Amino acid sequence: MLRSPSAFVRSGIAAAAAGLLLAGCGPASEQPASDRARPTERAEVTVQPIKATTELTDTNGVELSLKKQPERIVCLFALCDDILTELGIVPAATNSALLAHPEFLGEAKAEEVDVIPGGFIAPEVEAILSHKPDLVIGLGDTHGKLAPALEGATTFWAMQPETWEDGVGYLRDVAALTGRTAEGEKAERTFRAKLAAAEKAPSGRTALIIYGSDENFGVATPEGDVTASLFPGIADYPWKSRGVEGSYSLEEILAQDVDVLFVETMSFGDADGTLSEKLAENPLWGKIPAVRNGDVHEVDAEVWAKGRGTRSLGIVLDEATAALR
Numbered sequence: 001m002l003r004s005p006s007a008f009v010r011s012g013i014a015a016a017a018a019g020l021l022l023a024g025c026g027p028a029s030e031q032p033a034s035d036r037a038r039p040t041e042r043a044e045v046t047v048q049p050i051k052a053t054t055e056l057t058d059t060n061g062v063e064l065s066l067k068k069q070p071e072r073i074v075c076l077f078a079l080c081d082d083i084l085t086e087l088g089i090v091p092a093a094t095n096s097a098l099l100a101h102p103e104f105l106g107e108a109k110a111e112e113v114d115v116i117p118g119g120f121i122a123p124e125v126e127a128i129l130s131h132k133p134d135l136v137i138g139l140g141d142t143h144g145k146l147a148p149a150l151e152g153a154t155t156f157w158a159m160q161p162e163t164w165e166d167g168v169g170y171l172r173d174v175a176a177l178t179g180r181t182a183e184g185e186k187a188e189r190t191f192r193a194k195l196a197a198a199e200k201a202p203s204g205r206t207a208l209i210i211y212g213s214d215e216n217f218g219v220a221t222p223e224g225d226v227t228a229s230l231f232p233g234i235a236d237y238p239w240k241s242r243g244v245e246g247s248y249s250l251e252e253i254l255a256q257d258v259d260v261l262f263v264e265t266m267s268f269g270d271a272d273g274t275l276s277e278k279l280a281e282n283p284l285w286g287k288i289p290a291v292r293n294g295d296v297h298e299v300d301a302e303v304w305a306k307g308r309g310t311r312s313l314g315i316v317l318d319e320a321t322a323a324l325r
Helices: 078-086 125-130 140-150 164-178 181-200 228-233 250-255 275-279 301-307 310-324
Strands: 055-057 063-065 073-075 135-139 155-159 207-213 216-219 260-265 296-299
Touching: 055 164, 073 078, 078 135, 078 164, 078 181, 078 301, 078 310, 125 140, 135 140, 140 155, 164 181, 164 228, 164 310, 181 228, 181 310, 207 228, 207 275, 207 301, 228 310, 260 275, 260 301, 260 310, 275 296, 296 301, 296 310, 301 310
Parallel strands: 073 135, 135 155, 207 260, 260 296
Antiparallel strands: 055 063, 207 216
16 A cells, blocks of 8 residues: 555555555546546746745645744755755755755755754654754655654744645745745745746647555645646646545556656655556556656656645656656
Protein backbone atom coordinates (compact mmCIF):
# COMPACT_ATOMS: atom_id res chain seq x y z
CA MET A 1 0.00 0.00 0.00
CA LEU A 2 1.47 3.36 -1.02
CA ARG A 3 1.51 5.68 1.95
CA SER A 4 -0.35 8.98 1.85
CA PRO A 5 1.53 12.22 1.16
CA SER A 6 1.77 12.90 4.86
CA ALA A 7 4.66 10.48 4.54
CA PHE A 8 5.58 10.73 0.90
CA VAL A 9 4.40 14.20 -0.07
CA ARG A 10 1.22 13.27 -1.90
CA SER A 11 -2.23 14.19 -0.67
CA GLY A 12 -4.23 11.08 -1.54
CA ILE A 13 -3.62 7.42 -0.77
CA ALA A 14 -2.89 5.62 -4.03
CA ALA A 15 -2.68 1.85 -3.77
CA ALA A 16 -1.74 -0.58 -6.47
CA ALA A 17 -1.88 -4.35 -6.31
CA ALA A 18 0.92 -6.45 -7.69
CA GLY A 19 0.67 -6.67 -11.44
CA LEU A 20 -0.31 -2.99 -11.74
CA LEU A 21 -4.05 -3.60 -11.42
CA LEU A 22 -5.20 -0.53 -9.53
CA ALA A 23 -8.56 -0.65 -7.83
CA GLY A 24 -10.82 1.44 -10.03
CA CYS A 25 -14.33 2.15 -11.15
CA GLY A 26 -14.39 0.75 -14.67
CA PRO A 27 -13.17 2.05 -18.01
CA ALA A 28 -12.80 5.80 -18.45
CA SER A 29 -15.45 5.83 -21.17
CA GLU A 30 -18.00 4.81 -18.52
CA GLN A 31 -17.11 7.70 -16.22
CA PRO A 32 -19.30 10.83 -16.19
CA ALA A 33 -17.87 14.07 -17.52
CA SER A 34 -17.71 15.42 -13.96
CA ASP A 35 -15.04 12.82 -13.18
CA ARG A 36 -12.54 14.70 -15.33
CA ALA A 37 -10.36 17.49 -14.01
CA ARG A 38 -11.53 20.78 -15.47
CA PRO A 39 -9.07 23.48 -16.60
CA THR A 40 -8.88 26.36 -14.16
CA GLU A 41 -8.97 30.05 -15.04
CA ARG A 42 -5.74 31.45 -16.38
CA ALA A 43 -3.24 32.64 -13.80
CA GLU A 44 -3.28 36.32 -12.91
CA VAL A 45 0.02 38.02 -13.76
CA THR A 46 -0.40 41.09 -11.57
CA VAL A 47 1.47 40.89 -8.26
CA GLN A 48 0.09 42.78 -5.28
CA PRO A 49 2.58 44.55 -2.98
CA ILE A 50 3.74 42.64 0.07
CA LYS A 51 3.85 44.52 3.37
CA ALA A 52 6.34 43.58 6.07
CA THR A 53 4.75 42.49 9.34
CA THR A 54 5.31 40.27 12.35
CA GLU A 55 1.64 39.32 12.63
CA LEU A 56 -0.56 37.77 9.96
CA THR A 57 -3.17 35.20 9.10
CA ASP A 58 -1.59 32.91 6.53
CA THR A 59 -2.99 31.72 3.23
CA ASN A 60 -4.85 28.86 4.95
CA GLY A 61 -6.16 30.84 7.91
CA VAL A 62 -3.46 30.07 10.50
CA GLU A 63 -2.69 33.05 12.76
CA LEU A 64 0.97 33.88 13.43
CA SER A 65 2.48 36.41 15.78
CA LEU A 66 6.24 36.84 16.17
CA LYS A 67 8.17 39.15 18.49
CA LYS A 68 10.56 40.08 15.67
CA GLN A 69 11.48 39.19 12.13
CA PRO A 70 12.77 35.59 12.19
CA GLU A 71 16.43 35.14 11.35
CA ARG A 72 17.00 31.48 12.19
CA ILE A 73 14.45 29.28 10.44
CA VAL A 74 14.38 25.47 10.53
CA CYS A 75 12.67 23.77 7.58
CA LEU A 76 10.96 20.42 8.13
CA PHE A 77 9.67 20.08 4.58
CA ALA A 78 10.79 21.22 1.16
CA LEU A 79 8.33 24.06 0.53
CA CYS A 80 10.07 25.94 3.33
CA ASP A 81 13.46 25.45 1.63
CA ASP A 82 11.97 26.56 -1.68
CA ILE A 83 10.54 29.75 -0.20
CA LEU A 84 13.69 30.65 1.73
CA THR A 85 15.84 30.17 -1.36
CA GLU A 86 13.55 32.48 -3.33
CA LEU A 87 13.96 35.08 -0.59
CA GLY A 88 17.75 34.73 -0.40
CA ILE A 89 17.71 33.04 3.01
CA VAL A 90 19.58 29.87 3.98
CA PRO A 91 17.75 27.79 6.62
CA ALA A 92 19.45 27.16 9.95
CA ALA A 93 18.73 23.45 9.34
CA THR A 94 16.61 21.41 6.98
CA ASN A 95 14.84 18.09 6.62
CA SER A 96 14.86 17.75 2.82
CA ALA A 97 17.34 17.23 -0.03
CA LEU A 98 15.93 20.00 -2.20
CA LEU A 99 18.73 22.47 -1.48
CA ALA A 100 21.25 20.20 -3.25
CA HIS A 101 19.50 20.73 -6.59
CA PRO A 102 21.61 22.91 -8.91
CA GLU A 103 18.80 25.47 -9.24
CA PHE A 104 18.83 25.91 -5.45
CA LEU A 105 22.08 25.97 -3.44
CA GLY A 106 23.82 23.12 -5.25
CA GLU A 107 25.48 20.14 -3.61
CA ALA A 108 28.52 21.90 -2.17
CA LYS A 109 26.64 24.73 -0.41
CA ALA A 110 23.79 22.42 0.61
CA GLU A 111 26.28 20.28 2.54
CA GLU A 112 26.95 23.28 4.78
CA VAL A 113 23.32 23.23 5.99
CA ASP A 114 22.72 20.88 8.92
CA VAL A 115 20.18 18.11 8.42
CA ILE A 116 17.69 17.35 11.19
CA PRO A 117 17.98 13.66 12.16
CA GLY A 118 14.97 11.40 12.52
CA GLY A 119 13.75 11.52 8.95
CA PHE A 120 10.79 13.31 7.42
CA ILE A 121 8.15 11.61 9.56
CA ALA A 122 9.81 11.97 12.99
CA PRO A 123 12.39 14.78 13.09
CA GLU A 124 14.07 14.96 16.48
CA VAL A 125 12.79 17.81 18.64
CA GLU A 126 16.06 18.19 20.54
CA ALA A 127 17.96 18.51 17.27
CA ILE A 128 15.51 21.15 16.04
CA LEU A 129 15.85 23.21 19.20
CA SER A 130 19.65 22.87 19.21
CA HIS A 131 19.67 25.34 16.31
CA LYS A 132 17.92 27.96 18.46
CA PRO A 133 15.32 28.71 15.77
CA ASP A 134 13.12 31.78 15.75
CA LEU A 135 10.70 29.87 13.55
CA VAL A 136 10.14 26.21 12.62
CA ILE A 137 8.11 25.47 9.49
CA GLY A 138 6.57 22.03 8.95
CA LEU A 139 3.87 20.21 7.02
CA GLY A 140 0.69 20.32 9.07
CA ASP A 141 -0.61 16.79 8.65
CA THR A 142 2.84 15.33 9.34
CA HIS A 143 4.58 17.64 11.78
CA GLY A 144 1.61 19.14 13.62
CA LYS A 145 2.19 16.65 16.41
CA LEU A 146 5.47 18.40 17.19
CA ALA A 147 3.77 21.64 18.18
CA PRO A 148 3.35 20.82 21.91
CA ALA A 149 7.02 19.85 22.25
CA LEU A 150 8.16 23.09 20.59
CA GLU A 151 5.75 25.38 22.43
CA GLY A 152 7.48 27.96 24.57
CA ALA A 153 10.86 27.43 22.94
CA THR A 154 10.10 28.65 19.43
CA THR A 155 7.23 29.36 17.05
CA PHE A 156 5.97 26.43 15.00
CA TRP A 157 4.18 27.13 11.72
CA ALA A 158 2.14 24.31 10.20
CA MET A 159 1.67 24.78 6.45
CA GLN A 160 -0.70 22.68 4.34
CA PRO A 161 -0.28 23.44 0.60
CA GLU A 162 -2.63 21.77 -1.88
CA THR A 163 -2.48 23.99 -4.98
CA TRP A 164 0.07 26.24 -6.66
CA GLU A 165 -1.89 29.22 -5.33
CA ASP A 166 -1.14 27.96 -1.80
CA GLY A 167 2.57 27.84 -2.66
CA VAL A 168 2.45 31.45 -3.82
CA GLY A 169 0.43 32.46 -0.76
CA TYR A 170 2.97 30.96 1.62
CA LEU A 171 5.80 32.67 -0.27
CA ARG A 172 4.07 35.99 0.32
CA ASP A 173 3.50 35.18 3.99
CA VAL A 174 7.15 34.30 4.64
CA ALA A 175 8.30 37.36 2.69
CA ALA A 176 6.12 39.54 4.90
CA LEU A 177 7.38 37.99 8.15
CA THR A 178 11.06 38.15 7.15
CA GLY A 179 10.88 41.61 5.59
CA ARG A 180 12.03 40.21 2.22
CA THR A 181 9.13 41.86 0.44
CA ALA A 182 10.94 42.88 -2.75
CA GLU A 183 12.40 39.40 -3.12
CA GLY A 184 8.99 37.84 -2.57
CA GLU A 185 7.30 40.05 -5.15
CA LYS A 186 10.05 39.32 -7.70
CA ALA A 187 9.80 35.54 -7.19
CA GLU A 188 6.01 35.62 -7.48
CA ARG A 189 6.14 37.80 -10.60
CA THR A 190 8.67 35.51 -12.28
CA PHE A 191 6.59 32.42 -11.59
CA ARG A 192 3.28 33.97 -12.63
CA ALA A 193 4.78 35.19 -15.91
CA LYS A 194 6.10 31.71 -16.66
CA LEU A 195 2.78 30.05 -15.83
CA ALA A 196 0.82 32.60 -17.88
CA ALA A 197 3.08 31.99 -20.88
CA ALA A 198 2.53 28.23 -20.62
CA GLU A 199 -1.24 28.67 -20.27
CA LYS A 200 -1.31 31.00 -23.28
CA ALA A 201 -0.05 28.20 -25.51
CA PRO A 202 -1.38 24.97 -23.91
CA SER A 203 -0.46 21.61 -25.33
CA GLY A 204 -3.23 19.44 -26.78
CA ARG A 205 -1.39 16.33 -25.66
CA THR A 206 -2.68 14.18 -22.80
CA ALA A 207 -0.38 14.15 -19.79
CA LEU A 208 -0.15 12.07 -16.63
CA ILE A 209 1.96 12.33 -13.47
CA ILE A 210 2.44 9.13 -11.48
CA TYR A 211 4.46 8.59 -8.34
CA GLY A 212 5.55 5.71 -6.15
CA SER A 213 7.98 2.85 -5.80
CA ASP A 214 8.17 -0.66 -7.25
CA GLU A 215 4.84 -1.67 -8.79
CA ASN A 216 2.91 0.54 -6.38
CA PHE A 217 2.07 3.92 -7.82
CA GLY A 218 -0.52 6.67 -7.61
CA VAL A 219 -1.96 9.28 -9.96
CA ALA A 220 -1.33 12.91 -9.00
CA THR A 221 -4.58 14.88 -9.26
CA PRO A 222 -5.07 18.67 -9.32
CA GLU A 223 -7.37 18.86 -6.28
CA GLY A 224 -4.71 18.06 -3.68
CA ASP A 225 -1.40 17.90 -5.52
CA VAL A 226 0.43 21.19 -6.00
CA THR A 227 2.34 20.15 -9.13
CA ALA A 228 -0.68 18.51 -10.74
CA SER A 229 -2.71 21.68 -10.10
CA LEU A 230 -0.64 23.37 -12.83
CA PHE A 231 -1.48 20.83 -15.52
CA PRO A 232 -5.14 21.48 -16.45
CA GLY A 233 -4.03 24.88 -17.75
CA ILE A 234 -1.10 23.65 -19.85
CA ALA A 235 -2.21 20.25 -21.19
CA ASP A 236 -5.07 17.77 -21.41
CA TYR A 237 -5.05 16.38 -17.88
CA PRO A 238 -8.14 14.14 -17.41
CA TRP A 239 -7.48 13.04 -13.84
CA LYS A 240 -9.66 14.03 -10.92
CA SER A 241 -9.37 13.03 -7.28
CA ARG A 242 -11.65 10.23 -6.11
CA GLY A 243 -10.93 10.73 -2.44
CA VAL A 244 -8.75 8.80 -0.07
CA GLU A 245 -9.98 5.39 -1.14
CA GLY A 246 -10.34 6.09 -4.87
CA SER A 247 -7.82 5.42 -7.59
CA TYR A 248 -7.57 4.76 -11.31
CA SER A 249 -7.38 1.31 -12.85
CA LEU A 250 -4.65 0.63 -15.36
CA GLU A 251 -7.38 0.05 -17.92
CA GLU A 252 -8.61 3.60 -17.38
CA ILE A 253 -5.13 4.96 -17.87
CA LEU A 254 -4.80 2.99 -21.09
CA ALA A 255 -8.17 4.27 -22.31
CA GLN A 256 -7.03 7.90 -22.00
CA ASP A 257 -4.27 7.42 -24.61
CA VAL A 258 -1.68 9.22 -22.50
CA ASP A 259 0.83 10.97 -24.75
CA VAL A 260 3.35 12.12 -22.13
CA LEU A 261 4.12 10.45 -18.80
CA PHE A 262 5.96 12.13 -15.94
CA VAL A 263 7.24 9.66 -13.35
CA GLU A 264 8.28 10.55 -9.81
CA THR A 265 10.28 7.75 -8.22
CA MET A 266 9.97 7.70 -4.43
CA SER A 267 12.93 5.86 -2.92
CA PHE A 268 12.15 3.96 0.27
CA GLY A 269 14.82 2.16 2.27
CA ASP A 270 17.16 0.12 0.09
CA ALA A 271 14.93 0.21 -3.00
CA ASP A 272 16.87 0.79 -6.20
CA GLY A 273 15.95 1.49 -9.79
CA THR A 274 13.37 3.90 -11.15
CA LEU A 275 9.62 3.46 -11.02
CA SER A 276 9.38 3.37 -14.82
CA GLU A 277 11.97 0.59 -14.92
CA LYS A 278 9.93 -1.42 -12.44
CA LEU A 279 6.71 -0.85 -14.37
CA ALA A 280 8.37 -1.89 -17.60
CA GLU A 281 8.34 -5.46 -16.32
CA ASN A 282 4.58 -5.60 -16.85
CA PRO A 283 3.33 -5.96 -20.48
CA LEU A 284 0.31 -3.73 -19.83
CA TRP A 285 2.64 -0.82 -19.18
CA GLY A 286 4.06 -1.05 -22.67
CA LYS A 287 0.63 -0.52 -24.24
CA ILE A 288 0.40 3.09 -23.04
CA PRO A 289 1.11 5.38 -26.03
CA ALA A 290 3.64 7.45 -24.10
CA VAL A 291 5.58 4.29 -23.28
CA ARG A 292 5.40 2.98 -26.85
CA ASN A 293 6.62 6.32 -28.22
CA GLY A 294 9.41 6.86 -25.72
CA ASP A 295 7.74 9.84 -24.06
CA VAL A 296 8.18 8.74 -20.44
CA HIS A 297 10.09 11.27 -18.34
CA GLU A 298 11.61 10.33 -15.01
CA VAL A 299 11.63 13.61 -13.09
CA ASP A 300 13.32 14.75 -9.88
CA ALA A 301 10.85 13.90 -7.11
CA GLU A 302 12.51 16.39 -4.76
CA VAL A 303 11.39 19.16 -7.11
CA TRP A 304 8.22 17.73 -8.66
CA ALA A 305 6.71 16.03 -5.61
CA LYS A 306 8.18 17.86 -2.65
CA GLY A 307 9.22 21.40 -3.61
CA ARG A 308 5.77 22.89 -4.15
CA GLY A 309 7.06 26.48 -4.16
CA THR A 310 7.58 29.01 -6.93
CA ARG A 311 11.15 27.97 -7.73
CA SER A 312 10.31 24.26 -7.89
CA LEU A 313 7.14 24.88 -9.88
CA GLY A 314 9.08 27.09 -12.29
CA ILE A 315 11.41 24.15 -12.94
CA VAL A 316 8.37 21.90 -13.39
CA LEU A 317 6.91 24.28 -15.97
CA ASP A 318 10.19 24.41 -17.89
CA GLU A 319 10.49 20.63 -18.00
CA ALA A 320 6.80 19.93 -18.60
CA THR A 321 6.32 22.43 -21.43
CA ALA A 322 9.45 21.14 -23.18
CA ALA A 323 8.18 17.56 -22.97
CA LEU A 324 4.65 18.49 -24.05
CA ARG A 325 5.64 20.27 -27.25
